[in-house]
Amino acid sequence: MRKILKQLNEEVGVKGSMVVGAEGLVVMAELSDELNDDVVAAMASSTVSSTRKSLSLLGKGVDFTRFILVASQGRIVVVNTEPACLLVITDKNINIDYTLLAIDGAAQRLKKVWKI
Amino acid sequence: MALFGDRKLKLLEDTIEREQSPLNYVNLIKYLQTKGNFDRAYGFAEQAVKDFPHSDELFGLYYPLLKGQLQPQIKQLREAIDTNPSVNAYVQLAEIYKDLREEEEALRLCRQAIEKFTNDDSPYLIIGELRLLRFYKDLLARDGQLARENLEKAFEINPKNYRALLTLSKFYLQIGAVTKANQRLKDLLFFAPEDETIRKLLDTALELEKPSHEDMDILLQNVEVSRALFHTLPGTRTAEQKVVLSPEIFQKPLESLDEVPSIFCLLVCDDEGNLIAHYAEDDVDFNTLYEVASGIYQTVQNSSKKMDLGKFQTNQIDGPFGSIHIVASYPVVYIVFGAPGVYKEIQKFISKVPVNSTGVSYA
Numbered sequence: 001m002r003k004i005l006k007q008l009n010e011e012v013g014v015k016g017s018m019v020v021g022a023e024g025l026v027v028m029a030e031l032s033d034e035l036n037d038d039v040v041a042a043m044a045s046s047t048v049s050s051t052r053k054s055l056s057l058l059g060k061g062v063d064f065t066r067f068i069l070v071a072s073q074g075r076i077v078v079v080n081t082e083p084a085c086l087l088v089i090t091d092k093n094i095n096i097d098y099t100l101l102a103i104d105g106a107a108q109r110l111k112k113v114w115k116i
Numbered sequence: 117m118a119l120f121g122d123r124k125l126k127l128l129e130d131t132i133e134r135e136q137s138p139l140n141y142v143n144l145i146k147y148l149q150t151k152g153n154f155d156r157a158y159g160f161a162e163q164a165v166k167d168f169p170h171s172d173e174l175f176g177l178y179y180p181l182l183k184g185q186l187q188p189q190i191k192q193l194r195e196a197i198d199t200n201p202s203v204n205a206y207v208q209l210a211e212i213y214k215d216l217r218e219e220e221e222a223l224r225l226c227r228q229a230i231e232k233f234t235n236d237d238s239p240y241l242i243i244g245e246l247r248l249l250r251f252y253k254d255l256l257a258r259d260g261q262l263a264r265e266n267l268e269k270a271f272e273i274n275p276k277n278y279r280a281l282l283t284l285s286k287f288y289l290q291i292g293a294v295t296k297a298n299q300r301l302k303d304l305l306f307f308a309p310e311d312e313t314i315r316k317l318l319d320t321a322l323e324l325e326k327p328s329h330e331d332m333d334i335l336l337q338n339v340e341v342s343r344a345l346f347h348t349l350p351g352t353r354t355a356e357q358k359v360v361l362s363p364e365i366f367q368k369p370l371e372s373l374d375e376v377p378s379i380f381c382l383l384v385c386d387d388e389g390n391l392i393a394h395y396a397e398d399d400v401d402f403n404t405l406y407e408v409a410s411g412i413y414q415t416v417q418n419s420s421k422k423m424d425l426g427k428f429q430t431n432q433i434d435g436p437f438g439s440i441h442i443v444a445s446y447p448v449v450y451i452v453f454g455a456p457g458v459y460k461e462i463q464k465f466i467s468k469v470p471v472n473s474t475g476v477s478y479a
Contacts, residue, residue, distance in 0.1 A: 040423055047419040054411030064435040069416050073426030091220045
């Protein structure tokens with residue numbers, strides 16, 4: 001799992017990635033030095049669990065497949081790889097389509113890890 | 117073609133002469149770019165951003181053109197960093213990226229400079245200025261805090277850093293830390309006693325009514341919550357202030373959504389998430405959707421802030437329910453429930469709303 005995150009972090013503009021478990025707990029994180037590990041981990045888990053909580057109002061078991069947040073200084077992409085989520089933090093100035101391909105690839109590899 | 121000249125270019129130039137508008141500039145600049153005439157495109161872009169300093173679209177065209185103009189300098193400085201690294205080369209390059217609004221690259225260069233030349237004040241100054249740009253743009257307390265830390269560090273390393281002291285003084289004045297501003301202005305006067313700018317700022321500090329306390333964290337929080345500086349000095353561009361939006365201005369564009377089958381529900385909110393107007397198909401439970409949307413909006417606002425990503429702009433959530441898009445076009449926030457790939461329709465809708473980015477209705 002760590003290898004997948006490390007590989008993903010080598011993509012242009014990716015500042016860090018982590019796996020967040022079903023309960024919102026951070027399973028593994030690979031973040032660049034510029035990110036504050038504790039804050040980012042706490043907020044990542046809160047983002048995923050709060051979003052799920054809001055979506056649950058749409059019906060039992062309703063969940064997201066992908067979540068992309070864009071802010072003035074960066075982005076967060078979360079891909080649901082059931083049972084856990086892959087969360088990636090990137091720069092704002094990236095070719096998002098290209099990075100999404102890399103993120104989706106990593107998500108697919110993570111899904112295989114779960115199956116094992 | 118050459119015999120008759122470029123008619124389209126002539127037409128676009130004539131249009132600019134008749135009516136200078138962001139759209140006319142955009143058309144001309146884009147046309148020149150497609151023709152590979154980057155120098156002329158840059159010339160017009162430079163003029164355009166001076167004439168329309170609030171047009172994001174023009175700045176979006178201007179910065180890449182400016183980067184093209186600065187390419188020889190960038191190349192030279194990169195080579196200098198590779199062959200004979202000096203703090204000056206790092207800082208000059210960081211300044212260029214700062215001017216190009218490529219903040220991440222500027223910050224990266226400053227961090228590298230700090231690693232290599234720990235006792236130099238310049239990289240701290242640039243990081244401080246970058247954070248300050250963010251602070252004045254988004255009015256988030258954390259940016260102000262980091263700007264202050266870095267500028268104070270620059271001052272600590274070099275107590276005669278005029279730029280750091282002046283920037284700090286203005287920052288303190290504008291957030292209401294009047295005593296601290298006075299202190300820094302006096303530090304400046306010590307080695308620049310005749311400086312007229314400092315004298316004027318000192319006069320301003322004397323005229324300002326002091327707030328009841330000067331706790332830095334509280335002052336910055338006040339700015340973030342009120343979305344306004346304690347005092348705005350001339351030349352400081354800040355985030356827009358609160359405006360009252362009238363639901364009527366959204367009515368016509370909302371009615372047009374009947375013809376857009378990919379949008380099930382569209383909520384128009386203010387930037388605090390309060391509902392102003394909405395559109396929902398007949399079989400849609402819009403109250404539940406508003407509840408879902410409010411929760412998500414609070415979450416993404418919070419995440420952007422706490423994860424130091426700056427001001428929230430957009431959010432897209434895909435799932436078996438379709439797509440949820442939240443688009444901030446401050447002071448308005450649009451929340452859309454629709455089919456996947458609905459983003460273009462949202463942009464079309466937003467362009468129909470007669471509100472500009474400062475909340476003023478065109479109607």
